[in-house]
Amino acid sequence: MQAAPSTEPAPLAPEDEALRAALLGPPGARQRRALAKAITLIESTRPEHRTRADALLDALLPHTGGALRLGISGVPGVGKSTFIEALGLHLVGAGHRVAVLAVDPSSSLSGGSILGDKTRMERLSTHEQAFIRPSPSGGTLGGVAEKTREAILVCEAARHDVVIVETVGVGQSETAVAGMTDLFVLMQLPNAGDDLQAIKKGVMELADLVLVNKADLDADATTRAQAQLTSALRWLGPHAHAAVRVMPLSALTGQGVAEFWQLACEEHRQRQAAGTLHARRHEQDEAWMWARIEAGLRQRFRADPAVREVLPEISTLVRAGRLAPSVAARRLLERMR
Numbered sequence: 001m002q003a004a005p006s007t008e009p010a011p012l013a014p015e016d017e018a019l020r021a022a023l024l025g026p027p028g029a030r031q032r033r034a035l036a037k038a039i040t041l042i043e044s045t046r047p048e049h050r051t052r053a054d055a056l057l058d059a060l061l062p063h064t065g066g067a068l069r070l071g072i073s074g075v076p077g078v079g080k081s082t083f084i085e086a087l088g089l090h091l092v093g094a095g096h097r098v099a100v101l102a103v104d105p106s107s108s109l110s111g112g113s114i115l116g117d118k119t120r121m122e123r124l125s126t127h128e129q130a131f132i133r134p135s136p137s138g139g140t141l142g143g144v145a146e147k148t149r150e151a152i153l154v155c156e157a158a159r160h161d162v163v164i165v166e167t168v169g170v171g172q173s174e175t176a177v178a179g180m181t182d183l184f185v186l187m188q189l190p191n192a193g194d195d196l197q198a199i200k201k202g203v204m205e206l207a208d209l210v211l212v213n214k215a216d217l218d219a220d221a222t223t224r225a226q227a228q229l230t231s232a233l234r235w236l237g238p239h240a241h242a243a244v245r246v247m248p249l250s251a252l253t254g255q256g257v258a259e260f261w262q263l264a265c266e267e268h269r270q271r272q273a274a275g276t277l278h279a280r281r282h283e284q285d286e287a288w289m290w291a292r293i294e295a296g297l298r299q300r301f302r303a304d305p306a307v308r309e310v311l312p313e314i315s316t317l318v319r320a321g322r323l324a325p326s327v328a329a330r331r332l333l334e335r336m337r
């Protein structure tokens, strides 16, 4: 008979024991340093760091789950950082502890970044009760997203009760962020055509709430965009039956920020009461596990000596049209030990 899988956490190295203690300890400079250090450990690609990060996450797990996880997406220039700064300041002013993380596909592709420049959210970034971390660079989008997912848990262990994950409206990053947050917020501009673009990309289907930003610039256009988006949302996706709210916002003047937060909290409470919040998180956790299994299998496949031995030759045959891709895949998979 097979033994049941172990749920015992792996032992922590002494230095990581200190890290854990600092993370779970009182807020302040020591905790902030520990938070930054723990996330750096998580982001490392070195295998021994991975082992340590896994053990640390295991040890922190009982202390996670306590935050409202908020995803925010929108094209560059829509006003994400202006909004996050305004919302963040509103929240720390009300006694919350806010963490801001980012998933930036441009940082995975080129090492450059759309979200990562340091001048963003200047006031929030210096606030004691806020922690801001730019997107990890390098690696695949999947890898970047996975690290952000783990960073959420570390922030929660350090008792940040609102974790904001920001992403840009390009590529597949929205799906990744919607898959790790409780509420996914899409920011739009009041100009016509924008809504249709978003629908094409399937991003609207992911939205739990839509904000029409820069409402201060043109009130009429904002009202029109709100109506268009509301009717478009009615025909879409898993939320088609539920009313996805479309709200006007001016991140610059702060108008609509408090209303947004009130609505987000209400929605969160309702979902908590109905059990759908936990269901969503459980689904996300299982999907995360499978993503890791698939990534692990791919890595093992590529590292397998028996596969490596014939891979170049079989690839050449496939590229030359002399071997069917499906046959090639089967042959390679059969060689994997």
Ligand code: GDP
Pocket (backbone or CB within 6 Å): 074, 075, 076, 077, 078, 079, 080, 081, 082, 083, 213, 214, 215, 216, 217, 249, 250, 251, 252, 253
């Ligand atoms: P991001 O790329 O989505 O993070 O966008 P930013 O927050 O950097 O904003 C892009 C530009 O739009 C900046 O110049 C902001 O000052 C401006 N902006 C952001 N929100 C508003 C708003 O509500 N009204 C107006 N008029 N400008 C805004």
